[in-house]
Amino acid sequence: MLTVEGLQVSFEKTPVLRGVSLQVGEKEAVALVGRNGAGKTTLMRAVMGLVKADSGKVTFDGKELTGLAPNERPAFRIGYMPEDRRLIPDLTVEENILLPLWALKEKEPEKKLERVYEFLPEVKELASRRALQLSGGQQKLVALARAVIVGEKLLLLDEPFEGVAPGLAARLAEILRHLKEEGISILVSESDYTHTKGLTGRTYLLERGEIIDVRENEASG
């Protein structure tokens, strides 16, 4: 599904990603693990086109994404959850979630919304509240919902479990597993294995902008 080849990104001449290559296959969940500053976020942003790559190629579903504007990516059914939540504060939770579908001029967004609410009843409870007053973890959930609603083929989740209460985090992992089984590819970054352990089939270990290790998880199902 998603192939990243030799991705190179630098900020003001300092390389942050040095030739990263990875793959996420169909119906596969892949984890990206690394310590702080390893470049996980940068990698995700590069895939979304939010930072410019010096070189390297990103292809999805056989099509090259590299030259496209960021806003052309959701059309490929890629959902992105940024690490720092970034909801639109004066829209309601529901509007926040629907935003990508509206941008895609989706015919019946409500149907998809119902499905997301089914997975995440916590979010449904918040539906009519404005995003600006949510607590940190609540915002995280909404951001996840927003990614899930459009990401019917690929989800890019940047540290989705961070700051989420443990009970809920376990449920989120469960939901992600379910989504994967439905055929969605998932790339999830974490500094922690706890939540992804049972979820991901492969783990890329990122350090100082390089993949230093790839591990196949036996626990994958």
Add this chain to the structure above:
Amino acid sequence: MRRKDRTYPILVGLFLLFSGAVFFTPRWFSFLLTVAVARSLVVLGVVLLMRAGLVSFGQGFFYCIGGYVAGFSSNAFGVTDAGAVVILAALGAVVAGAIVGLLLCNYRDIFFAMLTLALSMILYSVIVKNPALGGSDGFNVPPPTILGISPEAVDPRVSLPLFTFAVAFLLYALAHRYFLSGFGYAGLALRMNEIRLEYLSLSARALVFLKYILAGVLASVGGALIAYISGHVDPELAYWTTSGEFVFIALLGGTGHVLAPLAGGVVFEVIRSYAFDLAPSLWQMVLGVILLLMIIFMPEGLWSLTERFLERKRDEAAP
């Protein structure tokens, strides 16, 4: 690594250079230089606020106060010494700044900008409406004595620029000292994150209040000097376009260093003078185009040129 700070010797050097210019360059040039230096003091105040994230579109308020203090001191109260008047102008700014600062310190961003603008426009309309203050035409300010030296003894065309440079460079040195102090950095912090600042036990309002007054003092002193230099004051000093010009010069120069406003001020006066000369009816366009090009290619202001230069030198020095 922090670079070694050579600002003070540079200031002394510039003072000598500028003073020399009074004797060795054509009169019109040394006059232009004097105007630029006096006005750059106001810009320095704008920069001081800008470093704290506050854009004042109303420095004309203090600029005008300074000018009128100078005007009234000589015309109505017989205080004709420039040294005394500069101090009076500074005091005037402290008093005025303390009063309106109490209101202003609650505002940030565009609201701060617009309120300062409103204040200066209120002052403008008060003067315009008041014949006792000279109305919209203003009035003339006779040449001052300078630290006791009368204009008859020493040609004011020499003494006034020298005095202006002395005052300005002294204030520049003080401002530099201020930028390097705790307050200077607290200002930078204020711009970036007020919540954290509050949690570092500093009152953002007190800081804004203080900075507003300091910037006001600089503007007021600049205004008093300009009153003597141009020999005339009018309410135009408080008009919003005047203040706008100061912001413009501030951005032209940059906010990275105390000397940036000076660079901006001199370059601005020269450009404008030439634009007036070469294109008497299209000088605005010339100015606008130059401004645009500068912003696009030099977003950090003129000062960034020196930074780039120093960086290159350092790169070269490194093996």
Add this chain to the structure above:
Amino acid sequence: HAGGTLKVGVVTFLSGAAAGPFGVPAKNAAELVVDALNNNMVPEPYNTPGIGGKKIEMVLIDEAGSATQQVTEFRNLVQKKGVDVVIGYISSGHCLAIAPVAEELKALTILFDCGTPRIFEEASYKYVFRTGPTATIDSVGAARYIVDLKPDLKSVSGINQDYAWGHDSWNDFISALKVLKPDVEVKNELFPKLFKGQYGAEISSLLVNPADFIHSSFWGGDMEAFVLQGSARGLFDEQTAILTTGETAMFRLDIPEGTVLGARGPFGVYAPKSKLNDWFRSNYIEKYKTPPTYPSYKMAQAFFGLKTAYEKAMKSSKNPTKEDIIKAFEYLEFVSPAGKVKMALGKGHQALQESVYGQFTKAGGKPSVKNVKRYPPECVSPPDGVKSLDWIKGGMKGAKCD
């Protein structure tokens, strides 16, 4: 040109709101006159080439900007460009600021248009002359005219711009009127912001409390907007407006019949018939496709004054010094397209001219003026050494009107 060149700096508004009504007509006149003088095309008494045989070289500067900036530019003109004479300044504030600088630089300077009497009433200058009359004659003339027009007038309203010119004009006018008609009633005293452009509320106010006359010293776009908006709302149906600068708009705007128009002196349509005037008017119209208005006249007047003084000075020395020219200029009498000019006030530095008013009419199909009245200088102006407002408030003593 055997005699070399004479460099003249010309300063007038080339941008901003004052450019259209004043600055550019003045600039046009300067170009016309300089060109004609250099080519010796001007009729008598100016049918000699250039100024004292010298070719005139003009350096043009925009008057826009603050007083400080004007001072800087003035210095540039004198010290950098080395002009011999500066002719310029429409804004009174600029005139006030420039005069002492001219004195300091010993630069011969002719103020051509600004009106504030303060310049020579509050100080005396050696190097500064003003070849146009002060604003006093506009206001006193206007007061005299409406009293002549309607001897039983009961009330007036005033609408003037909120700055020195507007306030001074109204003060002079109402003080003079009160001398002539002590029990005249003031219905409205309005001072809208300069360049406001929207006078809806003011017009309502004038309509709610109507008066016989509405005095206005509005100029340029403000005056024209006021006339447009007032006409549309019938403001001038019952009340007559006195527009002291109205002449500038009379060929462009549909001015209500009977409106009293001033030209700040015997300029424009009020200029007396003469060969010089015919030449000026027809050449101006030919070149710029529009009749010259008062700023054009006043600019031409400044050049002719300079020429007269310079050539008079040449009688005593072939190459006159500045001092020679100044001596010749003081108390000079010369003619301009607007008739006779006397440098009678301000120790011979301030010109004196008659004040003329008339009423707009389209009776002949073409815009023109009727009921024109001319008030001699001594009728509308204080004697030398007396301040204008003091003179008016003191009952305009010594005015000679016939």
Add this chain to the structure above:
Amino acid sequence: MKPLLETRGVTKRFGAVVAAEKVNVQVREGEVVGIIGANGAGKTTFVNIITGYVKPTSGRVLFDGQDITGLPPRKVIRKGICRSFQIPQLFPDLTVEENLLVACTLLNRPFGKLLRPFHDGKFIERVEEALEKFHIKDYRHEPAGTLPQGVKKLLDIAMAMMGKTRLILLDEPTSGVAIDEKFPLMDTIVRSVGRNGTTTIFIEHDMEVVEHYAERVIAFYDGKVIADGETSRVLRNEDVVSFITGSIPTARREPADADS
């Protein structure tokens, strides 16, 4: 013994949302208290109320016997309370080093003495120490705005701890911090505050961290305190398990576990 911090019936409503309801908490000097709770339970609001960022709708906050309800943060800070933030609050254009230096200067120098030069040797030493302690030396010259999330977090905590503190409140100190940094970070915090008996309250979602460091746990749910007491007891509390943690903690995970 008199509690160092006490809240009496603190209630906070945001419109229809009740973020704190009659919260009564007492914390003794020197205690290390963990706060857990579901998302949106009111943990951050609780800290906000104590530090004066949010004014309670009703109730009192007492610190060292003094009523500090409604004091603005800067005054609360001066009493010796400091906090870190769930979303790091940094000065993004200043470098890491400068961030710390600003914090150190402002917390330790009275307003009147701020005219002294900013680069003061005494403070530079302390900054050096903090850079070392929090393992952020490598980033010292980088502007704070572009730091990786985890490093931002570390810097935020380091800044909070630059002053003299009697009570430190940490809002999710380890969230976003890499797995093998969590325990060292908590060690650093506890060690450096433990030295002078500082009271510590930290909000945390990672139960292993809570178990390891907290002597006592307060559990929030829906604005209310649903459990308060000794750590292992609270973590086994039925309500806590069903509303917050989802499971009873099992074997303790060792930090090294991640690499095996």
Add this chain to the structure above:
Amino acid sequence: MREPLVILLDGLVYSSWLFIVSAGLTLIYGVMRILNMAHGSLYAVGAYTAASVVGWYFASGYDPTLSYLVFFTCAAGAGVLAGLIIERGILRVVYGRDEVLVLLVTYAVLLILEDVIKLIWGVDAYFAYQPYAALGRTKILGIPFANYDLLLILLAAGTGALLWFGLNRTRQGKFLRAVIHDREVSEAMGINVTRLYTATFVIGSALAALGGAVTAPSLSVVPGIGVEVIVIAFAVVVTGGLGSIGGTLLGSLLIGLTRAAAVHLFPRGEVLVIFVIMAAVLAVRPEGIFARVKARKI
């Protein structure tokens, strides 16, 4: 008792003008965070275009009733064109830079536009009075009012309603709000930010030009008319709360009515009124009447 009613009417007319003139400014600021100093120049472009078109139209002797449509369209068209050039040609280069810097860019644009206008139209006054006079007048309470002015009130109300609907009730409006808050994440959500920015700026410019066009018939169109408009439009927008259409409406009403009252009752204070009102409103509500909601930061 008729004076208060006259004041009300005068105030309404003036407020309508204020609103039309400021709406574009608040829209552009609200969405793009650009305080567009060139707004006044765009207003002038509209006024000049309208005046030229009206002059030509009436000189050609076409049906006067259609003139309104023609000159509104032409002026708005000129605004769209100018807006496109400014946005695509200049602003695009500086997006993402500091707010103040972008403000300066618009100041440069203002300087340039002022002279461009002078190059195109010269410095002489232009008139377009025919449409103003042609609608006649109505006597209300014995005071004649120009019907044109009264229609202005309707136009302002219509513009306001349209803008409000567009911003609050349409998807495009929601997109705008997303972009206002977070440009980057909006892009990641599939919103075409570039297009939205262009559209906003062009609409804002067209509104400015329209403001000039509707004013032109009652004015003499001269150099510098635009510069005067900026400050007052800023004052209105800030009083109402930046970026809020409802706020701008309220700000216009507040300032317009007080100003009319001042002209009638206390003419000498008229100039001060705008700024005093603004300062007073800000003293009570530091972010304007309709303050923008702030995101939670802690």
